[in-house]
Amino acid sequence: MVVLAVLLGLLLLPVVVDAVRHGELRRLAIRNINRRRGEAVLVVAGSMLGTAIITSAFVVGDTLGASIRDTARTTLGPADVSVQTLDVGQLAELAARLADPPVAGTDGVLPLVIARAPVATPADAAGERRAEPHGVLVEVDFEAARRLGSDPAITGFAGAGPTPTGDEAVLTAALADHLQLGVGDTVEVYAYGTERAFRVRDVIESVGVAGFGGGGGRGVFGAAQAGARSVLVPPGTLAALRATPSGAPGPAGSAAPPTGFVLVSVEGGVYESAGRIDTVLPEVERRLQGVAGVQVTPVKQDLLEQADAVGRQFTELFSTVGGFSVIAGVLLLVNIFVMLAEERKVELGMLRAVGMKRGRLVRGFGMEGAAYATAAAVAGALVGIGVGRVIVYVTEGLFSRGDLGIDVTFRFAAEPASILTGLAIGLVISLVTVWATSLRISRLNVIAAIRDLPDPPGVSHRTRSLALGAAGVVAGGLLFAAGLAGARAGALAGLPIAAFSAIPLLARLLPRRLAVNVLCAVALVWPIAVFSVLPGVMDGADIALFVVQGVLLVAAAVTLVTVNDEAFGQLAERLSVAGRGLSMRLGLAYPLARRFRTALLLGMYALVIFTLTFMAVFSRLFAEQAPRFTEEVRAGHHLLVESNPGNPVSTEALLEQPEVEAVAPILRAFPHFTAHYQPEPMPWAVTGIDERLLAHGVPVLASRVPEYATDEEAFRAVLADPGLAVVSEFFLQRGGGPPIDRLRSGQTFTMINPASGEARELTVVGVLSADWMFTGPMVGAGGLVDLLGPQAVPTRHYVRLAAGVEPDEAGVALTGRFLANGADARSFETIIRSNLSQQEGFIGLMEGFLGLGLLIGIAGLGVVMVRAVRERRRQIGMLRAMGFPARTVRGAFLLEATFIALQGILIGVTLGLVTSYQLLANSSTFGDSDLGFLVPWAGLAVLLAVPLGASLLAAAWPAGQASRIRPAVALRIAE
Amino acid sequence: MSGVATTEPMLEATGVRKVYRTGALEVEALRGVDLRIHAGELVCVMGPSGNGKTTLLNCLSGLDSIDAGTVLVDGEDIHTMDDARRTEHRARRMGFIFQSFNLIPVFTALENVELPLLVTGVPAAEARERAAAMLARVGLSQRLKNRPTELSGGEQQRVAIARALVSEPAIVWADEPTGNLDSETAAAVLDLLREVHDAGQTLVVVTHDPTIGRSGQRLVQVRDGRVTADGAPRDILGGLPDGNGHDPAAGGRRGPRPRRTRPLRAR
Structure with missing residues (x-):
């Protein structure tokens, strides 16, 4: 921002000084603008779009960032650190360690227990029910929850009354709205193979601790979920449910156990506390030393950092893609000024003839341009806010599609700093263009200008071209050398820059048109060919590099076309x-x-x-x-049945269904991973498979280690060896676009149990081209259970249907039949199409x-x-x-x-x-x-x-x- | 000059009136001009600056509309024609030469000269041949492929003359054809115009140049938007040195002064 301000100052200073000190320049500029107001408006309108694009990119970033930041309010409230354990019996001890005496800088701890469970309404008169397959059951002491932190209003429990007892439950508004339930209604929950009905005593806002769903999200937006859809149940409910399995479908033994949390509040409310978490965390960890299976997470800090990162990612994505348009805007500005200059050529020539120095001519022209640029930047920034709003609206709709499971309520935000930055960047780009064009224009031949004739070629001009050409060739060569050493931009741009620069040099040896054709052909072919010629360097190219590629290609193609346009x-x-x-x-x-x-x-x-x-x-x-894609992933099956980890569908129950021919259970968990390009542990999904998945086919691999002749051999090796895995090209990737860094066959990565800290190194034996169902690495089920224990839950099943059964119809039927398991059965093709x-x-x-x-x-x-x-x-x-x-x-x-x-x-x-x-077709970039x-x-x-x-x-x-x-x-x- | 004038007028203007309006300001540039031009004549129009010479040329040729009167060309009133027909009429019957040449800068000399032929539907090959011949006639056979910016002022005007003549128009209108040229080049251009007239071409030349004025067989003097004299140059110019009816040494401009008037009633 400082650099931007300095640049802006440098570019605007001459304008301001001249406007004050040189009345004639000011008058010249103002009158030229006034003379053709309609055209001035057109110039401003054409020039403002660049700024609008940049500003809108910032606004989108602001909104995404602010929306995710807002989830700190809706899912955490005063909670800053979570201490997680699968042994809920430890909760009291953990809370005591942290509260007695309180850790300096904290203002409360709150133990609570969370389990995942499908939730539904009872059947109405027509037999219809509404269900939430991803419901959350929470046991918490309401009074203790209100005492967490210094402000009960941010906990979500301020008006929630006492802790529910008996058959009472309190629903969060997110769930109540979804199920259309109100106070006095009945809600049914299904967990651990049993079911229980509660009377809704109250509905509370899904904010603060009331909105806390235990995390466990996935991917980039993992933590960015809106307040949880929770049923707040009386203490002891979960233990009772686990202890008394009834005849309801679902294997109690394989369900994910309840998770215990102790939430720690750091002094400072929702947002102010985040900066102090680092000072509290070491003491929290120290006090928990010696307790097994505990995972301490600075949840709020993680979330806010993620908010900033996502905001930056989106700003970068849109501004980089918008870079093409911004460059187009620069070309427009140049064009407009060149036309202005040609139109006023005689006038400019006369000004020079009557003694106006070149520098003053530049400043006079620059002043007029600066006026257009400033007006365009201001208008562009305002338009950019509107454009940003439209993008946010569309993006929100897109997030709700597909299987990303993102449930963020967008809060439109346009920070003044962002708008000013967008305006300043747009203005700097415009002013640089204006000054550069003014300089070019001012080099007119006075006689030729007055007589409205083309400038005669001068000796100094030729010498300058040769010198610049030689310098360009050297610079391009150096860039290319850097490219061969691994710098992608150098590999891409070095050769074309050298080729463009060599035109004046080669034109001395060959006819000019031939020289231009030969060198532009080089500049045109190389940016396309480089991805195949230097795959080691170019793999992992990001969007910015494609912008550079586009500019090089277009420059070469346009030059080629314009020199051969006699045709x-x-x-x-x-x-x-x-x-x-x-x-x-x-x-x-x-x-x-x-x-x-x-x-x-x-x-x-x-x-x-x-x-x-x-x-x-x-x-x-x-x-x-x-x-x-469907054929590649389905391994001979037709449906993917997902169910709630708190009450998963059993394999046996599925096999009993008349439509089903075969079932392959899939274990799922969310451990942490590290890889050579991701040294910090990052949560990601993992999939545990067994023999049954391979009974009717195998997922298709894009590549595999040479030891295995077929994809099936590679998968069988994974089943046999817990140290082997199959991953996708998008494993541990952040953001969109082609994979930046990826694991290749033969490379290793590490899977870590987040509760115990136990780690296992895995070797990649094959790579899947895509990960449509967010499977994460595929490993043997036995080895996965060994490492993660009860965290690995069979929440997925690949289902092969009997001959003649229509997959989508069967999916609808199974989803309805296994409502109590939170089942969602869809055909692979439907998932992929979605x-x-x-x-x-x-x-x-x-x-x-x-x-x-x-x-x-x-x-x-x-x-x-x-x-x-x-x-x-x-x-x-x-x-x-x-x-x-x-x-x-x-x-x-x-x-x-x-x-x-x-x-x-x-x-x-x-x-x-x-x-x-x-x-x-010819590169591995994608x-x-x-x-x-x-x-x-x-x-x-x-x-x-x-x-x-x-x-x-x-x-x-x-x-x-x-x-x-x-x-x-x-x-x-x-x- | 030795052009032959016939008895039937090729062009007959009667009571031509032209008013320029800029907001509330009205300038009556032509005030009831009557004029007849016969085929083969070389008519020079002279008068002080701003007195209506160019306006007269524009109105008689149909380049500009008139507020009153009639202009008959070959017996047909060109101001009752719609724009498309008048445009076509110009293309087939008239040629124009202007002080600042008005060549199309992105075309070569040859391309500029063939334009009037192409617009009247002459086949491209024939148009090119005739244009080249016309350029040869004006002494530019070596400059066919040059663009206007590569030609001298005199050469550009010769291209403009070739362009005006190539379609063999009934009348060629020339507005200050030597105004932008040095005296030597102007003399060469004047010789060229004489040759053209000698070949039977009807020419109407608006000029300040008394040399041109004296060289015509007929001189029309325009002052304050009226034809104040029409006859043999010798009779009109008398002994005055500038041919405009006044001594240039006395200075001053004698154009009609702008005046505020009531809006004219529609014709």
Whole structure:
């Protein structure tokens, strides 16, 4: 932020000084802006989108961060540290150790017991029931809960009355709302193979300790759950349920046992306490030394750190993807200023002729640009808040899809600091562009400018080009050398930078066009080929690297096209036979003659369309491959049945169902893991399998160690050896996108029992290409139970259906039949399609976000066409005088816009298709499995039609204006 | 000059009136001009700056609308035609030469000259051939592929003249054709125009240059939006040195002063 402020100061200082000290520069700038207010508005509108994109990325990050931070209020309240044990008999002792005497800096401890259990309403008159398969049963002393910390209001128990007794229960509002239950209603819970009904005595808000669900979440958003859907039951209920299994379905012995917690509150309320946890934690750990099976977690600190990390991730994701659009915005700014300068060339030449120094000319032009940039940055920041809000709205909808199980209530947040940062970044980018363009513009030849002629090439210009070219070649070479040593950006960009820089050097030896063609071809091929040529370096490329790749490819392709564009001119000439196609001839003449400007416009379009094509390929690829992915994961089974760990479905019960032919039970747990790229223990799911999973097939591996000839051999080795595992490419990954670091066959990782601290090193024998059902590493069930004991619960079953049974229908039937187990039976294809739909949704969101970049391109084209009409007014007048019909003039402008937009779109689409094909088919960037390649025809049709149509619409108004120019007026003004 | 004028007028303007309006400000640029031009004539229009010469050219050629009067070209009133028809009429019957050339900068000399042919539907190959021949006629056969910025002012004006003549129009309108040229180049351009007229081309030239004014067979003097003299240059210019009816040494501009008037009633 300081660097940003300094940069901004440096860029704005000359403007402020000149505005105060040089009245003539100020007047020049103000009058030039005032002279064409409509165009000034267009310039600001076109330039603000970059800032809007950056600001919206910050707003999305703020909202995600704030939403997760808010779960500290809704799931922890005053609780800062949790002490967890599977031996609930230890709770009293643990609480006593921490409370007597109190640990300095803490203001209370609270023991409580939590179990997971399905919860349901009794059947109504129609036999219908509402159920919550992931319910939580909590035993806690309400009075003690209110005393935790210094403020009962944040505990969630302030108005909750006494601890329930007998058949009373208190529900959290999250559960009551879900089940549509109120005070006096009956709620049924199912746990440990038995069931029990309670009368709802009260419903309390799902906040603070009342919202505490014991954690145990999964993945990046593990802790970011809204207040738990809990039934607060009388003390002793859980022990009683475990002791008296009835005839209800479910194996009591295999259910996850209740977990005991002692929550410790650090002084300072919900948020202020987080900073003091580090001072308290060592003493808490010291006091618990010698107690076996205890896990101490600074839950609030973890959650807040996670909130910040997720906020940063989303800001980074959206700002990086938005980088394409921001670059398009920069190109637009350059284009606008180059046009402004050309339009005022004579005026600028005269100013130089009457003695205005070059520096002052730069500052005068810079002042006008700074005014546009400032207005655009302010407007962009405001628009960015709105864009951010839209993204948040869509993201919230996407989070609720699929199997991520994320249940966060979004709280829209736009921090002033973030908005200012977005504004400042946008302004700095604009000002740098403005100053650089002003410098370029000021190097005009006075005579040529006054006579409105092109600048003659100068000797000093050639010398400078050669010197800069040589420096670029050296810099590119050094970057490339760094790339060979492992620096991805260097490997990607070094060679193209050297190639671009070598153009002026090679042009001295070869004809210029040949030199440009050869070197641009190198710059075009390398960024695509590098992923196959240097896989060791390029694997794990992040999104920022793809932005760099896009910029390099587009720069090379646009240069190649613009140096070879005579072909289009010849085509236009042929089409203008007998007067037809005159519009085309006129329409193509200008973009072909003004190559720099045309290249900037092409770049804007191509850059954004390249990315959109890339995304369209992936979207189609995933959408089309659901059946294939299903075949790869299902191992000959049809349904995945998940159930609540507190009352899991038994294998025997499932086998008794008429639709079921075979069942493979799967153990699940959430231990901690470390790997070479994840040195800190990280909670992740693990899956324990036995012989039964392999009875009808095996999951397909993307790669395996060479010792095993088939995937089945690799899986059988896992069953036989507790030190072996199969993992997915996404194991221990944070965030989205291709895997950054991953385990390969033959590498090792460590699984840790979080309760005992016992660790086991595992060797990877095979890698799954994807992890659609969040299985985590697959290990032998026996070995898993040895390490994790009762934490490993058979909450999943792979079910093979009898011949002729329709999987989705069977899934619905089994879900209903095993409601008491919290069962959720779905076909593998349904699960995969659901997750794919979420992925497609995110891709769609990104495409929408990039659509803003397209807006920049389209707005840019509109601005350029408006200015072109003004610039060519005299020529249009002459054409009309010569007898060119108005429709020919209008057609010429529309064809010019079509030519530019279509060229840009085609460059972008071609690059997008070639690059995605290369990355998917010939590199391991997106994993070892062959994802195949499909051309997204429908997506491409949209990509072609929408921007082209929008471009024509943007050009329609200026084209109409041009056609309505009265020749005498245009010529009179000119004369 | 030796052009041959026929008895039937090619162009007949009657009571032409033109008012420019800018907000409440109205300037009556032409005040009931009557004029006849015969085929093959070389008519020079002279007068002080701002007195309506260019407006007269624009209104008679159909480049600009008029507020009253009629302009008959070959017996047809061009101001009753709709824009499309008038545009087509211009394409087929008229050529234009302006002081600042108004060449299309992104086209070569050859491409500029073939434009009027292409717009009237002449086949591309023929258009190219005729344009090249016309450029050769104005002495630019070596500069066919050059763009305007690569040509001198005199060369650009010769391209403009070639462009005006290539479609063999009935009338060529030239507005200060030597205004942007040095005296030597201006003389060359004037010679070229004489040659064109000698070949039978009807030419109307708006000029400040008394040399051009004297060289025509007919001179029309415009002052305050009215035709104040129409006849042989010798009779009108008399002994005055600038041909505009006043001594330039006296200085000053004699254009009509802007005045506030009531809005005109619709015609």
